[in-house]
Amino acid sequence: MHLQGVANEIMCQAFQTTLKGPARIWFNLLTPNSISTFKELSAQLASHFIGGHRYKKSTACLMSIKQWEDETLRSYITHFNKEALSIDEADDKILVAAFTNGLRKGKFLFSLYKNEPKTMSDVLYRATKYINAKDGLMARDEKPKKRDR
Structure with missing residues (x-):
């Protein structure tokens, strides 16, 4: 203008x-x-x-992010990513370590330890697959509704 x-x-x-x-x-x-x-x-x-003005946080802040007791994996990913965006130049290995460190014990964490991911992208891909599989199983377990004839 x-x-x-x-x-x-x-x-x-x-x-x-x-x-x-x-x-x-x-x-x-x-x-x-x-x-x-x-x-x-x-x-x-x-x-x-x-x-x-918001100053960038250090990578050490990532290690304090934990998945809450009643928090879903999907919600934890959102919560973690929001915090990770406030970190200046976070290294992929640190992101993976911090994300894994904050996860509650369970099947998904076990799968990450069993086959350690190299990148945060790999973690998110595997998490998405895990969430989709869990959602699919839950949908399958729902009782079918009666059909109108």
Whole structure:
């Protein structure tokens, strides 16, 4: 918009449509006409949210992630991946070790120990196969419903 020569007022108004969550709330609480340029708006936004910058965690944090007692494997994978994304440059071997370390004892963990995966991709592939097989067996065990004739 700046390259097209769009006026500051229009850029400031258009800018608000791109905001979500806390940034949108912050924008809506600004005193009307308190900012005169887009540059000033950008600077105020940056200074307001700079304190909330999230720093990457160390790989040691991964070792504290555990599968909860009532947590499904599918949920644990989601939970683990969310935390792993906050780790800066996590090595595949560390990811595999941390994921395995956090798993509850059971058939899937036994299968990982029996045939150790080399990559996190391999772990996720095997986990998906395990989940699908378990879901298939559970569906098979369900009692069939009576058919309408």
